Amino acid sequence: MNAFVTCDLLDDNEGKGIQVVSPSLDGKFFRSFGGRKAFGGQAVTVKCFEDNSRVKELLATDGAGKVLVVDGGASMRCALLGDMIAESAVKQGWAGVIVYGCVRDVDALGELDLGVQALGCIPQKSTRKGAGETGVTLHFGGVSIDNGAYVYADNNGILVSSTDLIG
Numbered sequence: 478m479n480a481f482v483t484c485d486l487l488d489d490n491e492g493k494g495i496q497v498v499s500p501s502l503d504g505k506f507f508r509s510f511g512g513r514k515a516f517g518g519q520a521v522t523v524k525c526f527e528d529n530s531r532v533k534e535l536l537a538t539d540g541a542g543k544v545l546v547v548d549g550g551a552s553m554r555c556a557l558l559g560d561m562i563a564e565s566a567v568k569q570g571w572a573g574v575i576v577y578g579c580v581r582d583v584d585a586l587g588e589l590d591l592g593v594q595a596l597g598c599i600p601q602k603s604t605r606k607g608a609g610e611t612g613v614t615l616h617f618g619g620v621s622i623d624n625g626a627y628v629y630a631d632n633n634g635i636l637v638s639s640t641d642l643i644g
Contacts, residue, residue: 479643481515483633486642495642498618498635505551507575507594507618509632510583511563516573516592517544517629517643520622524548525609529557529602532574535611536562540571544592544628548615549578551596555603556581558593567591575630577617594630 487495500506521543523531527550535545545566549557558574560582566574573592580586580595581602612624620637622628629636629643636642 481517481629481631481643483629483631483636486629486636490638490642494639496620496637498620498637500618505596507596507635509594510580510586510598511573511591511593512587512589513573513592515631517627518542518572520544520546520624520626520628521611522546522548522613522615522622522624523609523611524613524615525557526550527552527555527603528606528608529562530605530607531609531611532557533562533565533605536566536569536571536574538569540566540569542572544572544630545574546615546622546628547574547576547578548617549576551617552578553597553599555579555601556599557603558595559602560585563589563591563593573630575628575635577615592630594635
């Protein structure tokens with residue numbers, strides 16, 4: 478994917494219905510944890526709460542040109558992504574992961590060629606009970622993210638579009 482800045486993407490595509498993920502009213506902001514600071518691609522969606530079973534499964538599949546978007550219900554009690562699952566994502570060609578929740582192993586994540594944005598970090602791992610839904614429309618940060626939409630993220634924020642803004 479070509480280099481981009483979300484501010485410029487938004488300005489260059491004014492009036493095209495691009496959604497901007499807003500910071501939560503409770504003060505939770507997305508932060509960058511991965512080695513790749515700007516990333517984007519077609520969204521693969523998963524909704525799971527304190528169970529990263531589906532995250533691990535999806536990131537072990539071919540992710541060329543894709544971004545996994547995880548609605549973890551903004552839980553700050555456990556991480557839905559750590560270094561071992563992220564390493565699998567890199568091997569499978571994923572561009573990045575956006576987690577509406579927490580990650581862990583942040584020093585290792587910062588060394589990987591993977592975009593990672595999340596609300597925070599915590600050392601506690603999640604449970605794995607096989608729970609979660611994939612391919613569903615997600616709702617957080619004042620936007621709706623459909624499976625197959627396009628997402629773009631950098632240190633300025635996260636954009637959601639129904640069409641590819643770069644390709």
